[in-house]
Amino acid sequence: MWYFKNALTRKNLMALTGLFLSFFLIIHLVGNLQLLLPAKEAQLQYNWYSELLSGSWFIKIVSYGLYASILIHAVDAFYLSQKSRMLSGQYAKDRRNRASSWYARHMMLLGLIIFAFLVIHFKDFWYPYKFGEIGLDADGQKDLYSLVVVAFQDWWYVILYAVAILALGFHLIHGVFSATRSLGLYSPFYTKMVKGVSLVFGIILSLGYLIIPIYLFINN
Amino acid sequence: MKIHLNVWRQKHKDSKGAIVKYSLNEVAPEMSFLEMLDMLNLKLAKKGERPIEFDHDCREGICGQCGLMINGIAHGPLKNTTTCQLHMRSFKDGDTIYIEPFKAKAFPVIRDLKVDRSAFDAIIAAGGYVSVNTGQAPEANSVMVTHDEAESAFDSAACIGCGACVATCKNASAALFTSAKISHLAKLPQGKKESEQRTVNMVNRMENLEFGHCTNTEACEVECPQEISVLNIARMNFEYNKAKL
Numbered sequence: 001m002w003y004f005k006n007a008l009t010r011k012n013l014m015a016l017t018g019l020f021l022s023f024f025l026i027i028h029l030v031g032n033l034q035l036l037l038p039a040k041e042a043q044l045q046y047n048w049y050s051e052l053l054s055g056s057w058f059i060k061i062v063s064y065g066l067y068a069s070i071l072i073h074a075v076d077a078f079y080l081s082q083k084s085r086m087l088s089g090q091y092a093k094d095r096r097n098r099a100s101s102w103y104a105r106h107m108m109l110l111g112l113i114i115f116a117f118l119v120i121h122f123k124d125f126w127y128p129y130k131f132g133e134i135g136l137d138a139d140g141q142k143d144l145y146s147l148v149v150v151a152f153q154d155w156w157y158v159i160l161y162a163v164a165i166l167a168l169g170f171h172l173i174h175g176v177f178s179a180t181r182s183l184g185l186y187s188p189f190y191t192k193m194v195k196g197v198s199l200v201f202g203i204i205l206s207l208g209y210l211i212i213p214i215y216l217f218i219n220n
Numbered sequence: 221m222k223i224h225l226n227v228w229r230q231k232h233k234d235s236k237g238a239i240v241k242y243s244l245n246e247v248a249p250e251m252s253f254l255e256m257l258d259m260l261n262l263k264l265a266k267k268g269e270r271p272i273e274f275d276h277d278c279r280e281g282i283c284g285q286c287g288l289m290i291n292g293i294a295h296g297p298l299k300n301t302t303t304c305q306l307h308m309r310s311f312k313d314g315d316t317i318y319i320e321p322f323k324a325k326a327f328p329v330i331r332d333l334k335v336d337r338s339a340f341d342a343i344i345a346a347g348g349y350v351s352v353n354t355g356q357a358p359e360a361n362s363v364m365v366t367h368d369e370a371e372s373a374f375d376s377a378a379c380i381g382c383g384a385c386v387a388t389c390k391n392a393s394a395a396l397f398t399s400a401k402i403s404h405l406a407k408l409p410q411g412k413k414e415s416e417q418r419t420v421n422m423v424n425r426m427e428n429l430e431f432g433h434c435t436n437t438e439a440c441e442v443e444c445p446q447e448i449s450v451l452n453i454a455r456m457n458f459e460y461n462k463a464k465l
């Protein structure tokens with residue numbers, strides 16, 4: 001398989017899967033911002049939107065792509081990080097960190113936080129919605145809205161989300177820019193621009209995702 | 221000035237090294253870092269002890285032979301200088317300085333601060349050249365290279381192969397070194413022709429030599445004495461993908 005060949009091809013694969021996941025995050029955020037509507041309206045609209053998505057064959061294909069991307073991205077990340085960790089040197093006095101940002105150096109840690117979060121996220125929302133017992137709303141739709149709102153009544157659950165979302169934000173600030181480099185964008189002008197775009201993207205996305213649990217916690 | 225040194229001492233390749241403490245009383249601020257080590261070695265020799273071995277050649281900042289981890293930073297605290305161009309005026313009276321060799325799996329320590337960097341030679345041997353007979357220096361205007369292209373190629377060519385990038389990288393990646401040569405040659409008409417084959421060969425060699433991958437932390441550029449740009453790495457990725465697609 002071409003991508004197992006070396007670190008460059010593996011990073012290409014990480015970059016492509018990472019960018020695909022980043023694109024998904026935009027759509028996912030826009031969809032979830034419906035949770036911020038007035039409660040009555042939000043419930044019916046959000047549940048209708050959720051049924052629309054789970055009924056679509058197109059979304060089904062995309063979602064398999066997403067599951068595969070997460071797995072490939074995580075496996076490659078783990079393989080590369082672990083391998084390189086064995087190859088690099090240890091120093092009695094080490095101040096190498098003056099030369100780079102902490103989040104660029106700790107992409108693996110941030111990734112692990114994201115991964116742990118995804119497991120919880122899937123277990124609490126994705127699994128019950130797809131396979132579990134779940135109530136119905138006034139229109140007879142599966143009531144995902146209430147499931148979400150009830151979940152965010154607990155302050156510790158909101159904190160858990162906030163931590164994961166912050167990790168995601170930093171992962172994206174470095175990740176989106178890094179992905180374009182891995183794929184070979186070398187123009188001085190555009191690389192500078194991409195750095196700015198990554199920063200803004202990471203901040204907007206994490207703020208957007210942060211608002212939802214906090215709003216639901218305060219409002220209920 | 222009085223300087224305390226914590227120096228990495230290692231008998232030979234397979235022995236276990238350790239930090240050994242020394243002190244020097246009469247260090248002058250105008251001494252270069254290597255002259256300070258010379259002074260220590262003289263002292264050791266007089267006492268009949270084995271001197272500390274370290275790499276150096278030109279002591280003018282152009283050959284790339286010298287390379288020490290000084291207080292945990294490749295080539296020490298001063299930005300964009302080689303170890304030989306670092307002077308003791310960068311330190312204060314009473315300072316403690318850690319001196320360690322560049323460390324990476326691909327750079328085995330030979331003795332004390334001396335490191336085997338022949339893995340870099342092996343990467344160059346895999347394709348860091350043009351295989352045409354260039355003959356005499358051509359008439360400068362007969363090969364069409366714009367000023368900007370020439371400058372940019374020269375910037376990439378300025379790498380002195382010291383290995384600070386590998387020592388600094390958390391992944392021990394040789395991406396900066398390898399990519400500097402790849403883009404230097406890819407930017408010029410003489411090297412463009414073989415660019416694809418060269419890139420693939422050099423990248424594969426780098427992979428086989430136990431260097432790690434690139435996370436784009438950009439630490440290598442920050443500590444590089446020659447300020448080699450990380451955009452060379454992106455150029456290498458581009459050339460590699462172009463060759464493969």
Ligand code: HEM
Pocket residue numbers: 011012014015016017018019021022025073074077078080081107108109110111112114115171172174175176178179180182183434435436
């Ligand atoms: C929604 C989830 C995620 C998104 C959007 C995302 C996005 C990205 C992007 C765009 C990159 C840059 C790739 C490159 O440098 O070429 C990246 C790098 C990275 N990702 Fe993720 N990622 C996600 C989840 C994860 C997970 C779950 C892990 C680990 C378990 C992870 C670990 C890493 C690591 C370690 C890197 C840096 C690779 C390196 O050392 O160069 N990521 N991520």
Ligand code: FES
Pocket residue numbers: 275276277278279280281282283284285286302303304305
């Ligand atoms: S000894 Fe030549 S660069 Fe330092």
